[in-house]
Amino acid sequence: MNKKVLNLKSVFGLVIVGLCVAVFIAAIHAITIGTVDIPMRKVMDVILAKWNPENYPAKYSNGTLHDVIWLIRMPRVVLACFVGMALAVVGVVMQAIVKNPLADPYILGISSGASLGATMAILLGVGTIMGGNFVGIMAFIGAFLISIGVLMISNIGGKSNSVRLLLAGMALSSVCSSLSSLVIFFAKDKEGIKSITYWLMGSLAGAKWSQISFIVPFIVVGVLFFLSQYRTLNLMLLGDDVSITLGKNLYNYRRVYLIITSLMMGLVVYCSGMIGFVGLIIPHIGRMIFGTDHKRLIIISGLLGALFMILADTLSRTILPHTELPIGILISAVGAPCFIWLLCKKSYGFGGNKS
């Protein structure tokens, strides 16, 4: 029995190391391909020239090659990595908070709040003073405010629980989407409506280092925080009654978790729009591999999310010549069949025993 447990642990360790290596290789590979394939050597030279420019010819520290690698492709790959990680981890946490395997990171008001913010920014010009990325900023504000609103409403007239949260989320989502429709109806701006549709499809294009250095610390701290909370997350799957019996009231935990996930998701929305499906399927794939213990699940989902996102983004910008297929479309098209295959192939359970 002991031997078996140890084996599982070492297998887990190996898988983690394997995934880390895979993420790294995928990232480097992603930088080399694009409109023009750049040999690995040149990519390495451009990156190394960042640290000691005097050892490399000037073309590695400026010019087209430098701009494409350092200002376009690299920030994009790094952003993909962390957005994927955040989406997968928040997906895991959200599924535990509302105790529902269908939950995704956007379920509690994030998506509708972000749409409303983006719609107002694009069609009414709200927030243009905040500079070029005002759409992203408005989406962040919308997503964050609405998800906090969901939390508050679920607490009115009784303490919130997973069902009240879901219902409050549904209610506020409907309010927001009708407001968005209202704005669209009165704006009469075809080009604007097209921009909204495009924006809502999600994309990692336009990644910048300044953006990344701002959001990555939040995402890393958020992921580490939830990693430390695996016991509570495990309890959440058993429900409020069981956990109170076991001496833990989930009420406050849920509130704190929701504030942190809202912040993380707001930032993800800010820099990549809405990329669905990753936050829903990656946690499930994680469970299929190593079961439902959140200690393992969060690590494995985070890494899988990062890997999946890097691969999907690479595909999305190389599948059509000179242009990009919105990543949201690609992820659903590729992800759904894989997910169904996994579902059919392995016995699967969500909390408790495998069924």
Added chain:
Amino acid sequence: MNKNKILKVTSIMLLAVTMGMTLASCGNKVDQETSANTSVSTELAEKTESESAENSKEISAEDSKNEGTMTESSDVNEEYYPITYTTYNHAKEAVEVTIEKEPTKVVAVYQNSIETLLALGLEDKIVAAAGLDHKVKPEFEEAFSGVNYLNDWQPNKETVVMLEPDFILSWYSYFGEKRLGEVDYFHDNNIGTYMALNSGAVSPRTLQNECDDILNIGKIFNVNDKAKAIVDKIQSRVAEVVESEKDKEQKSTMIIEFYTDKISGYGATSLGGDMVVKLGAKLMNPEGNDLGVEDIIALDPESIFVVYYNGGKRSDEEAELGALNNVMDNEALANISAVKNKKVYAIPLGEMYASGVRTIDGIERFAKGIYE
């Protein structure tokens, strides 16, 4: 066992923290570098300038007969450039851009950008074009045949940067965060940008904006005369129509577009609406709201223009007929004056929405429909 766990968790945490720190420091480095970039880009520009000077020397040596004219024109160029023009950024703020020399490697995206360049005889300046909704106008086909046309979508930033252009001509939306990104990057690298005014940069959309676009592009490429000729043609045609209808009763009209689930109206702030108003007609739905069939009956304009968009799946005739039938086959509309007098016309979207050099076609079509 427990110790193991703790060790593991801490090591993972440490790993992640170091990752985060490295990234944060990367970010700082880039900030320092962007300031260095500006000087670098001026260097680059100097280099390309000297290169192009060499090129022109070679050409003049080959073609000794033209030598005189060559030097003459380059003299003119030296006097003409640098020029400063105004365009917009994605926050819709006006930006002044100065270009040091005539752009020779232009990326043009979308129908009106490409056609305006062709109309000004600048096809050999286009390094890449993309995003046509339909074929270029027949008179430009020959000039267009030599252009490097990518495909019908918008090229991504990487493609554009790799082309090393010195000018980008497109729409407001194309300079969005998720497409090419903010115009500053290009301006810092000595790449000029221009976005069509009616593509979302300014509001309301007007006929004058289309004329200004053509004049501005003429200014940027030192072909002011050609640009002025195109604009004069538009403006004199409008003046002519207004003059001939001066003493007559004002005609009423309306521009609508049929969707599967609604009828959309083009109001006074749309380009089509502004064209109609400038031609002296009365626009019956200046607010440009969505309309019901009942609204059309109540407003009862003397003529109706039905907008259609033909993405190339159907022939123009089919698309036009399809648009017209939305009105003509609707029994509820059988008794409005426009239908009874057979004054229902189809108009392609491209002639009254960011129309560029097709503006004149839109004007003609409106003038003919409203007054004949």
